[in-house]
Amino acid sequence: MRDEVAVIGVGCTKFGDRFDRSYEELICDAAFEAYRDAGIEPDRIDAAYLGTYLPGPGGGKAAVSLADALRLYDRPITRVENYCATGTDAFRNACLAIASGTYDVVLVLGAEKLKDRGGRGLPRIGHPLLAKGNTAPGLFALAANRYMHTFGVDRRTLAKVAVKNHANGARNPKAHLRMEVTEEQVLSAPMIAWPFGLFDCCPTTDGAAAAIVCRAEMAREFTDDYVLVKGFGLAVTTGRPYFDPTFDYLGFRSTQKAARQAYEMAGLGPRDIDFAEVHDCFTWTEISNIEDLGFCEKGEGPKLVEEGATRIDGRLPVNPSGGLKSFGHPIGASGVRMIYECVEQIRGRCGERQVKKADIGLAHNVGGPGAVSCVVILGRR
Numbered sequence: 099m100r101d102e103v104a105v106i107g108v109g110c111t112k113f114g115d116r117f118d119r120s121y122e123e124l125i126c127d128a129a130f131e132a133y134r135d136a137g138i139e140p141d142r143i144d145a146a147y148l149g150t151y152l153p154g155p156g157g158g159k160a161a162v163s164l165a166d167a168l169r170l171y172d173r174p175i176t177r178v179e180n181y182c183a184t185g186t187d188a189f190r191n192a193c194l195a196i197a198s199g200t201y202d203v204v205l206v207l208g209a210e211k212l213k214d215r216g217g218r219g220l221p222r223i224g225h226p227l228l229a230k231g232n233t234a235p236g237l238f239a240l241a242a243n244r245y246m247h248t249f250g251v252d253r254r255t256l257a258k259v260a261v262k263n264h265a266n267g268a269r270n271p272k273a274h275l276r277m278e279v280t281e282e283q284v285l286s287a288p289m290i291a292w293p294f295g296l297f298d299c300c301p302t303t304d305g306a307a308a309a310i311v312c313r314a315e316m317a318r319e320f321t322d323d324y325v326l327v328k329g330f331g332l333a334v335t336t337g338r339p340y341f342d343p344t345f346d347y348l349g350f351r352s353t354q355k356a357a358r359q360a361y362e363m364a365g366l367g368p369r370d371i372d373f374a375e376v377h378d379c380f381t382w383t384e385i386s387n388i389e390d391l392g393f394c395e396k397g398e399g400p401k402l403v404e405e406g407a408t409r410i411d412g413r414l415p416v417n418p419s420g421g422l423k424s425f426g427h428p429i430g431a432s433g434v435r436m437i438y439e440c441v442e443q444i445r446g447r448c449g450e451r452q453v454k455k456a457d458i459g460l461a462h463n464v465g466g467p468g469a470v471s472c473v474v475i476l477g478r479r
Contacts, residue, residue, distance in 0.1 A: 099363055103193045103327040104317035105476065106310050107136025108438040113305035113426035114274040121157025121211040122167035124306035129168055129207055132308035136320050143310075144201035145174045149188030149208035151181070151429035152220070157211055158430070164207060182377065182465025183332070184208065185307070185433020186472035190330045192311050202313055208435065209306035210428030219302055220429075228338065235291035235299055235380065237467050240340060242293055242382035244347035249397040251385075253293050257284035258403050259381040260297045260423060266410060267420020269451040274303045274426030298381040303426030307435035325441045328366065328458070328475040331359025337469045348397075350468035353390035357462070360473040361392070366458065368392035371475070373443060373453045374414070374460040375436035378421040383464070384408075388416060391462060391473070415453045418443065429465075433472065436461035440476045 109131025111124050119127065133140060146168075150158035157163050161175035178188040185208035192204040212220070220234065245251065261281055267273035279297055287296035317324040333355035339345045361367055368391060376391070378384035385399035393414055394402055402408055408416035419425050419439040422432060440459035442448050457478045464471040 099197050100328055100365060101326045102314050103196045103311050104314040104324040105327065105437070105441050106312055106317050106320045106324045107132040107138070108309050108441045109135060110272055110307040110435055110438045111305050112272045113303050113428065115213050116304035117213065121163065121209060124211065124304065125164060125167040125207060125209050128209070128306035128308040129205065132205070132310050136310045138203070138310065138320055140168065140170065142203050143170060143173065143205045144203050145195060146170055146205040146207065147188040147192045148175060148177045149185040149206070149430040149434060150177060150210060151179055151184050152210065152212065154215070158209065179430070180465070181470050182379065182429055183433060183463040183470045183472040184430040186436065186461060186463045186474055187332060187433070189309060189434060189437055189474060190332055190472060193327050193330065196311055196313055202316060204311050205308065206311065206434055207306065207308045208431035208433060210430045211304050212302045212428055213304050233291065234467065235294050237340065238380045238383060239291040239294055241347045242380065245382065245386060246293060248348060249400065251400045253285060254281065255400045255403055256293060256298055256381040257281045259378065259384050260284045262409055263378060263417050263421040263423040266418050266451055267424025270420050270425060273420040273424050274301055275424045293382070294380050300379050300422040300427040303428045305426060305428040305431045305435065307431050307438045309434055309437050309441070323445055325444050325476050325478065328477045329360040329362070329364030330472070330474045331356035331363070332472045333359065334470045335468065337466060339466070339468045349386045349390045350464055350471060352468055352471035353387060353462065353464050356471040356473045357391045360475050364475045366475060370458055371414070371460045372455045372458045373418060374416050374462065375419060375439050376416050376421070376462050377464045378417055378423045379427060381423070384416065384421065387462060387464060391460070410451060410453060418448065418451050418453050433461065433463045436463070437474060437476070444476060444478055
């Protein structure tokens with residue numbers, strides 16, 4: 099599978115409170131940017147995968163949402179939903195379809211319209227008793243508290259993640275929250291779920307992102323500036339990890355397993371990764387995830403943050419885009435947006451947020467919480 103699939107074009111809308119654009123318009127904006135980037139006409143698309151999490155008033159119902167928006171009729175289109183790993187899993191499915199020889203050119207599109215709703219945040223779904231009162235911040239806070247108690251971490255280390263990612267996002271014209279914050283602002287912000295204050299949490303966001311993939315041997319028919327898929331992995335554990343008596347609250351097994359699959363397919367290890375787009379739905383999540391991805395031992399993530407190793411100019415830049423924390427988190431679009439950032443970084447197109455050495459990039463999502471993870475590794479041809 100390694101080096102058999104190429105990304106020939108990517109597109110991404112401005113993320114944020116996009117009351118000015120409908121779900122279908124966001125899809126069109128991202129897709130046509132990707133078409134232009136790849137230098138192809140829509141007629142060349144053989145199949146498409148739509149990553150979207152929440153069907154509803156904003157759109158996202160089955161594959162017809164993509165077919166109607168882009169007029170991609172009479173072609174196979176599949177809707178993918180897999181918690182916060184929806185976008186990366188849609189990309190993974192497109193790569194499998196190309197590598198199997200079923201299709202030559204496939205569109206992957208992640209889209210979400212979360213702000214045109216009556217309530218704030220994500221609607222609560224699940225068991226009426228076991229899930230009663232659960233919120234995403236509350237669930238991740240359980241693990242964060244256990245982690246901080248075990249390894250002696252305080253909120254100041256978490257705040258450094260927010261400061262870093264907001265600084266990166268301020269350099270990104272497509273990010274939702276384009277403002278820098280200080281450590282003091284993060285620590286004094288209103289509390290959401292201890293230890294997470296307002297600036298420890300990613301925002302609810304509208305947005306769409308797209309990628310066009312093809313068989314690697316035909317990539318030069320479209321562009322010389324393509325990026326190769328080196329490897330990917332997907333792992334699913336229980337949807338209620340907090341009810342698993344063996345769960346230690348210190349990380350997520352799904353990420354560890356998915357990363358292992360991706361590294362094995364790519365023939366690479368964590369030390370070969372030049373930069374990473376990591377699922378930072380909360381500041382602690384970024385720290386735990388860089389450990390689960392193998393960039394350091396368990397409990398050593400805070401040290402990387404304190405040393406500045408994960409800054410753009412550090413030895414392992416993490417979330418140069420601004421991450422979910424600053425760029426925003428429209429669930430189904432986030433994974434494809436991470437692919438977009440990796441491709442643009444590898445091509446050297448990221449301007450003032452460009453990572454100095456960006457030959458190999460990694461994109462990672464975890465959702466559920468911790469129930470499903472997807473990891474994609476991309477690299478220079």
